[in-house]
Amino acid sequence: MSDIAIRVEGLGKRYRIGAPAMNYRTLRDSFVDALHAPARLFGDNGGSGGLNSIWALKDISFEVKQGQLLGVIGRNGSGKSTLLKILSRVTDPTEGIGEIRGRVGSLLEVGTGFHPELTGRENIFLNGAILGMHRGEIDQKFDEIVEFSEVGAFIDTPVKRYSSGMYLRLAFAVAAHLEPEILVVDEVLAVGDAEFQRKCLGKMSDVAQQGRTVLFVSHNMSAILRLTQETLVIEKGRLGMRATTPQAVDYYLSQGYSQEGQRVWEPDEIPAESAPFSPIAVRLKNRHGMIVDTVKSVEPVTVEMEYALDAPVTGLRIGIYLMSTRGEYIFTSFDTDETARYEQMAARSAGRYISRCTIPADFLNEGRFVIGVNASSYRVRRYFLDEKALTFTVDAIGAPGMQWPEPRMGAVRPRLEWEVEVL
Amino acid sequence: MTVTKRELPITYLRPARGWTALNLTALWAYRELVYFLTWRDIKVRYKQAALGIGWAIIQPIVSMVIFTLIFGRLAGLPTDNGIPQEWYPIFSFAALLPWQLFQGALQRAGISLVGNANLLTKIYFPRLIIPLAAVAAGMVDFLFSFLVLAVLMVYYRVPFTWNLLWLPPLVLLALMAALAVGLWLSALNVQYRDVQHMMPFLLQAWMYASPVVYSIDMIPTDGPWRILYGLNPMTGVIQGFRWALLGGSPPDRLMIVSVLMVIVLLVSGLYYFRRMERTFADMV
Numbered sequence: 001m002s003d004i005a006i007r008v009e010g011l012g013k014r015y016r017i018g019a020p021a022m023n024y025r026t027l028r029d030s031f032v033d034a035l036h037a038p039a040r041l042f043g044d045n046g047g048s049g050g051l052n053s054i055w056a057l058k059d060i061s062f063e064v065k066q067g068q069l070l071g072v073i074g075r076n077g078s079g080k081s082t083l084l085k086i087l088s089r090v091t092d093p094t095e096g097i098g099e100i101r102g103r104v105g106s107l108l109e110v111g112t113g114f115h116p117e118l119t120g121r122e123n124i125f126l127n128g129a130i131l132g133m134h135r136g137e138i139d140q141k142f143d144e145i146v147e148f149s150e151v152g153a154f155i156d157t158p159v160k161r162y163s164s165g166m167y168l169r170l171a172f173a174v175a176a177h178l179e180p181e182i183l184v185v186d187e188v189l190a191v192g193d194a195e196f197q198r199k200c201l202g203k204m205s206d207v208a209q210q211g212r213t214v215l216f217v218s219h220n221m222s223a224i225l226r227l228t229q230e231t232l233v234i235e236k237g238r239l240g241m242r243a244t245t246p247q248a249v250d251y252y253l254s255q256g257y258s259q260e261g262q263r264v265w266e267p268d269e270i271p272a273e274s275a276p277f278s279p280i281a282v283r284l285k286n287r288h289g290m291i292v293d294t295v296k297s298v299e300p301v302t303v304e305m306e307y308a309l310d311a312p313v314t315g316l317r318i319g320i321y322l323m324s325t326r327g328e329y330i331f332t333s334f335d336t337d338e339t340a341r342y343e344q345m346a347a348r349s350a351g352r353y354i355s356r357c358t359i360p361a362d363f364l365n366e367g368r369f370v371i372g373v374n375a376s377s378y379r380v381r382r383y384f385l386d387e388k389a390l391t392f393t394v395d396a397i398g399a400p401g402m403q404w405p406e407p408r409m410g411a412v413r414p415r416l417e418w419e420v421e422v423l
Numbered sequence: 424m425t426v427t428k429r430e431l432p433i434t435y436l437r438p439a440r441g442w443t444a445l446n447l448t449a450l451w452a453y454r455e456l457v458y459f460l461t462w463r464d465i466k467v468r469y470k471q472a473a474l475g476i477g478w479a480i481i482q483p484i485v486s487m488v489i490f491t492l493i494f495g496r497l498a499g500l501p502t503d504n505g506i507p508q509e510w511y512p513i514f515s516f517a518a519l520l521p522w523q524l525f526q527g528a529l530q531r532a533g534i535s536l537v538g539n540a541n542l543l544t545k546i547y548f549p550r551l552i553i554p555l556a557a558v559a560a561g562m563v564d565f566l567f568s569f570l571v572l573a574v575l576m577v578y579y580r581v582p583f584t585w586n587l588l589w590l591p592p593l594v595l596l597a598l599m600a601a602l603a604v605g606l607w608l609s610a611l612n613v614q615y616r617d618v619q620h621m622m623p624f625l626l627q628a629w630m631y632a633s634p635v636v637y638s639i640d641m642i643p644t645d646g647p648w649r650i651l652y653g654l655n656p657m658t659g660v661i662q663g664f665r666w667a668l669l670g671g672s673p674p675d676r677l678m679i680v681s682v683l684m685v686i687v688l689l690v691s692g693l694y695y696f697r698r699m700e701r702t703f704a705d706m707v
Contacts, residue, residue, distance in 0.1 A: 008436070015705065086436060089547035091704040098436030104547075112545040115463055117470045122463075129459040130546055181431060 004101065005182055005213040006064040006087065011096035013057040013082050056082045057237045060096070064215065066181075069208040071224040071245055072217040073252050074234035075293060080217050081186060083234065084108060087215065088184050102181025102213070105131060109186070111171030116160035120151055120170055123159055127174045141177045148199075149173035169196055176203045182213045197407045201226065221249050221294075221395040222366060226405050253294055253395060261285075261293035263389045270384075276311035277375050277383035280352070284371070284392050294393040297364050297413060304356040305373055314347045315380060318355040321372035321387065330369070330411045333357060365413035366396035439701035445693055449549045456548055460556035464531070465563050479564035480571055483519045490515040494636040503638045503671030510669065513575045517668045518635040518661045520572055521597045524565045525657055526626050528598060531557035532605025533622050536613050540707040550700040551693075554609045558602045565594070576668070586667040593663045600656040600685045606692030610699040613707050633657040634665075639672055653680030656688070 057079040064070050074080045085091045087098070088106030113130040114123050124145055128138040138145075146152050149170040151162070159167055185204070204227055208214050218224050224231060224245060231248035233240040241251055262283040270278050285302045286292045295301045305318050319334040335355040336342040372387035396402060400415045469475040494500045495511035502514045535557035536543065536550070543550070576583070612618035632655050634642075639662050642652050652658055659681025662674040674681075 011436075085544075085704065089434065089436065090544060092439040092701045093436055095438055096436075100434040100436065102431040104434070106546065108545045113542050115467060117467045118463065122466065126459050126463055129456045130542065130548070132453075132548070135455050 003066050004063050004099075005066040005068070006062075006098070006100050006215070008063075008087075008098040009061045009096055011057060011060040011083070011086060011093050011098060012055060013079075013086060013091070014053050014055050014094040016053045055094075055237050057086070057093075060234075060239050062232060062239065062242060064213055066101070066213055067208070067211045068230070069205075069214045069216065069228045071228035071231035071248070072215060072234060073219075073221070073224060073231055073248065074240070078234045079237040080234050081108070082237075084184050084186050084215065084217060100182065103132070104182045104184060105175075105178040105180030106184040107175045107178075107186065108184075110168060110175055114159060114167070114171060117158055119158055120146075120149075120155040120162070123170065124174055127171065128177075131175060131178055132180070133178065137179075145173045145177050148176060148203075165196070172196070172200055176200070176207075180212070182215070183207055184215045186217045187219065201405075219294075219368070219393050220366070221253070221397060222402070222405070225249060225397070249397075253296065253397075261291040261390070261392060263386075274375075274384040276309055276313060276350070277316070278308050278310065279373070279375070279384055279386070280306040280308060282306075282371065282373055282389045284390060292392075294395055296398065297366060297394050297396050298361055298398045300358050300361045302356060302358050303371060304354050306352070306354045307375065308352045309348055309350050312347055312349045313377065313383075315377040316345075316348050316383075317342075317376060317378065319374040319376070320357065321370075321374065322359075323370040323372060323387070324367070324411055328411070362399070362415035363412055364394045365408055365411055366394050366399070367411070368393050369411075445697055446549075450551055450555075453548050453552055457552050457556050457559065460552065461559040464556060464560035468560070476563070476567060479567040483516065483523055483568045484571060486519055486523075487512055487516045490519075490636050500637045501640070503665065503669075504640055506665075506669050506671045510579055510581070513572075513579050513581065514638075514665070514669065515636060516572055516575055517665050518633075520565070520568055521593065521660050521664050522630060522633065522635050522657065523568070524561055524594070525597045525601045525660070526630070527564060528558040528561040528601035529605050529608070529626065530622060531560060532601060533608040533612055534619050535605070536609045536703060537616070537619070537707060543707050544704050550703055551606075551696065554602065554605045554696075557609075558598055558605060561598075561601075572668070581669060584667075584670075586670075589663060589667040593660050593667065596663075596682065596685060597657070597660045599689055600660065603656075603685055603688035603692045606696045607688070610696045610703075613699070613703050629655070629657065633661050635661060639677075649677055650680055653677040654684055656681040656684045 060083060072080050072083065082091075084106065085108065086093050087100065088104055088108065090106070090108070111127065113127050115126065118126065124142065125135070125138055129135070133141075146155055149166075149172075151166045151170050154162065154166065159170070162170070201223060204214065204216065208227070216224070216227060228245050230242070231245045232242050233248050233252050241248060243251070262281055264281040265279045283291050283304050283306075284293065284295070285304065286295055287299050287301075292301075303320055305320070307318070309316075317334040317336045319332060321332050322330040324330065335357070336345055369392055370388055371390040371392070373384070373389045374382065374386075375384040376382040396408075396413065399413055401408060401413075469478060472478060474481065491512045495508075495515070500511075502508055502511055506514055532554040535553045539553050542548075542553070575581075608618050608622065639652075639658070642648050653676070659674055659678040662672065663678060665671055666673050
């Protein structure tokens with residue numbers, strides 16, 4: 001069939017895992033291993049892998065028609081990025097086969113290969129070549145790229161002097177002018193300001209209208225809904241479902257998995273100086289009580305902190321911070337903020353506790369947020385602090401103002417009482 | 424842009440197993456990337472250095488002065504038969520030129536894959552491009568120090584001969600040698616970072632195993648010594664340089680051994696690199 005752009009069958013990818021420090025091996029390790037299993041020294045790919053490997057991707061089969069814009073969604077670590085890496089030939093599959101018709105342009109990151117010491121102009125040529133453009137092609141599109149990036153006046157300034165916004169705009173501008181038959185895009189819209197995101201989304205739909213095939217991975221459900229008609233859901237390395245985008249998004253958001261949406265502290269992770277306080281877990285739950293890592297902004301969400309006290313503690317307060325992924329504080333709140341409870345809970349005896357609070361519906365804007373936790377006695381001692389205990393995503397489906405498909409500025413998106421008075 | 428269905432290239436994705444063909448045509452399709460990466464390396468190297476490209480001249484001159492004082496004067500090492508002892512500075516400079524070309528190229532190539540990890544994990548292109556560009560980036564430095572050599576030759580009144588025409592193939596041989604060893608080391612370095620710690624020692628030992636500070640005449644001509652010595656491909660290159668520039672002992676049979684050695688290292692390096700490159704993105 002000649003109208004199939006991508007066809008994969010039984011695709012799987014296995015990674016070896018070891019201790020965290022074992023990202024690369026030393027000669028000594030290999031000598032030791034070679035004594036035990038001589039065949040492994042030269043990276044034997046066969047065999048079952050045993051305990052030290054995980055399947056990041058398994059049994060993935062699907063087809064994409066030419067000119068189709070297909071969404072790919074899944075939790076962090078579900079294997080989406082591995083799939084894109086295989087499709088863009090950065091890494092080889094461990095099993096299965098694939099057939100790709102046409103040049104693939106992959107945008108796994110914007111600005112790959114940008115060098116801070118080089119000027120904007122120089123980086124356009126360098127990055128263009130890295131992305132697979134020919135020199136003539138870059139020459140021809142140069143003015144268009146500069147115009148799209150809006151950094152015109154600084155084009156001969158080293159990019160290390162650029163603001164992060166300018167840097168991103170330039171990087172995306174180069175990538176947006178790639179003209180492969182198949183474009184594979186990972187999460188590039190998660191960065192940049194609202195205006196820039198709008199521009200990127202526009203560029204992406206242009207690309208699709210030119211009859212090119214696009215595979216678009218994102219955590220941003222609204223962007224997926226706006227751009228694609230059909231979507232793959234990847235779950236724990238397997239193809240969870242393939243359905244029309246609204247169906248797939250609903251399915252994805254309704255799934256609760258305990259692996260994400262909570263942070264559990266193992267006994268050896270708890271610092272000795274936090275005693276007698278010991279954290280057990282922080283969890284994020286939707287209104288059905290399921291642990292989730294993506295919540296709808298129109299629904300309330302509960303944050304709970306479970307902990308144990310090995311001895312009585314006086315004046316203890318458990319707090320949560322809510323922050324943007326850029327580290328800006330949105331709010332701080334403690335379980336004994338209410339004076340009545342503060343007096344009632346003046347001393348807590350030894351035992352296990354859960355402190356729970358609810359973030360109301362119609363409060364947060366779409367995006368990624370970070371929850372931090374803190375256990376302290378005011379002016380006495382801070383027992384425990386983890387400023388990045390948990391990360392979660394808020395989706396704005398049904399939120400006020402969604403009739404306009406443009407990103408909203410700001411961390412919150414309250415539903416306010418508006419009145420329009422005709423005078 | 425219109426997408427025509429018929430002429431679309433088909434790419435097959437399949438598990439990597441065993442040894443593969445070199446597929447040098449893919450490399451040719453990406454030749455512009457070699458050019459741009461080389462250009463980036465050259466452009467970036469002397470940014471924010473007050474002396475800029477001047478360093479390309481200062482480094483060999485300083486080495487020449489040190490070698491002349493220590494090995495030429497203090498130790499009194501003789502130059503080749505037929506080269507006056509007063510020429511020791513230019514005698515050592517003529518060897519330093521190809522040596523530093525090789526050393527720089529090998530150093531950059533050895534760490535090139537790890538240094539470009541961000542490219543390896545995000546974009547597909549023939550991986551060979553990276554060590555290739557690292558080796559090529561040394562040419563500009565070489566051309567600048569070559570100017571110094573020309574000045575020295577005029578100063579010492581060294582006669583210019585037709586033998587100078589041998590220099591381009593000798594430069595090519597030095598680059599090939601650096602690429603050959605660089606392919607092995609860069610691929611090994613992805614897996615074993617020990618390589619980058621070992622490299623300074625390796626290069627130091629290698630320099631003393633090559634006729635840089637001393638004359639090849641010190642190696643006995645009878646017995647297997649010359650042939651063994653020639654297994655170090657840089658002896659052929661360096662001796663060739665000296666002979667082409669200053670006269671003295673021709674590189675004779677030693678050159679054949681060196682050329683064969685480069686070919687063996689290069690072909691084996693290419694195959695080893697191709698075999699390992701599919702794991703680079705996961706290992707680096």
